[in-house]
Structure formats: structure tokens, C-alpha cells
Amino acid sequence: MKIEKLTDNKIRVIINLEDLKKNNLDFNTIMEKPIESQKLFLEMLLKAEKEVGFYTEGCKLLVEAFSSSDGFFVFTITKYVEKNSNTSSNKLKVTPKKKLKSANIKSQNSIYRFSTFEEFCDFCVGINNVAKFEPKKLAKNISLYLYNNTYYLILSNIHTDYEYINTFYSVISEFASLVSHSETFKIKLLEYGKCLMKKNAIETGIKYFVS
DSSP states (O other): OEEEEEETTEEEEEEOHHHHHHTTOOHHHHHHOGGGGHHHHHHHHHHHHHHHOOOOTTOEEEEEEEEOTTSOEEEEEEEEOOTTOOOOOOOOOOOOEEEOOOOOTTOSOEEEEESSHHHHHHHHHHHHTSTTOOHHHHEEEEEEEEETTEEEEEEEEEOTTOTTHHHHHHHHTTTOEEOSSHHHHHHHHHHHSEEEESSOHHHHHHHHHOO
16 A cells, blocks of 8 residues: 655555455445445555644545556545534545546557646646656657647657556546547647647646646
8 A cells, every 4th residue: 555645635545456355345345335445444544644644633535536457546535624613523434436447558649638727737746746757758749738728638659668657647547537539639639729838748847837
């Protein structure tokens, strides 16, 4: 189990199949019967509290679950404290949000959709927190386009053997959605979209929009 602190109110927990087996769980059980997953979530929170100082007492929690194509399970846990609340509770309140769509790690070209430019910037912050991640080693070219008030990140000639590629897919899945039929849509973007960053878009985003 690996804990990563994204913000003061959000963490990412990455676990493998063995972690689930130890708790007699699988992905479907987590999504359909969250009460039975209480033990695993409590273990996550205790570990997060000890390792990264993520305290959840008195907070409601939103737990988003993502299943990657290589057998890893990624949980994003977000907390918020209710205003005007004079009482605190240690009860774990879980609202799983199912995210089954994942990228094909063997694909050499992909396009991701960001609803707003702020989401792209937030992604840059998240990926910048990944130690040793180097955007230039991810793909030969990474560009950002604007089309119909939506932002698209185009990855061309992805280096599928890059050691941090699974981490990249886990992070970007929290901020953007994978575009189906990307090759066809790429032609439309190149013809009708506005190019904002022609190459090294992630690196450029980190440079100018990550404080």
C-alpha cells in the first residue's frame, strides 16, 4: 500500500491485488458493499495519518476508486469539514465513485479531455508531485489543444516501457477522461482546434502554472 498526499484535503492510495486478498475483498465488493470495506479504508486512513499527517476526524470523506489495466487499484480520498458543525464524529462515511475506464498501456497514442484549463493545471500540480517523473520520457510529443471550450492533451508515440507510465495513467485519470477513437478525433483537433502548447505541454504547464 502506497500513500501520496496531493493536497491538504486529498490523498491517493495505491494498492495491489494482494492487499485486497488480505482483506477478502475485490473491486466489485468495494463498489457495491462499502460497509464490508470499512476495515480496509480504516487501514488506509491510519497509515495516511501516520505517514503524511492526513487527519480525518470530524470530516466527511469522498472515496473514488479506479482500477488500472495492470492490476492496481487507486483510491482518491477527499475530505471536507462541514461548516457550522459543533460535533465531530469518527464514523467513516464512504461514497465510492466507480471509475472503470482505463487506458491501454500498450497504446502509443492517447488523447485526454479536460473540462477546464484549471483541471489541466491541477493535473500538472499532481504529476509534478510524482518523484522522478520526467514528461519528456513519457512520449515523443505532448501537445495541448482547445476545441469547443474544452481542452485536449494529445500524447503521440508514447514510450510504453517507461517505468512511470502506470503512475502517469493513475494521476491523469483523476483530472481528465480518456477520449475514445483518439486517432479519428486527433485529425479533427489538428484541423479545427486551437493549439495552445505545440509540444512538451506537461513540462510547460508545470513551468508556468505550478507555484
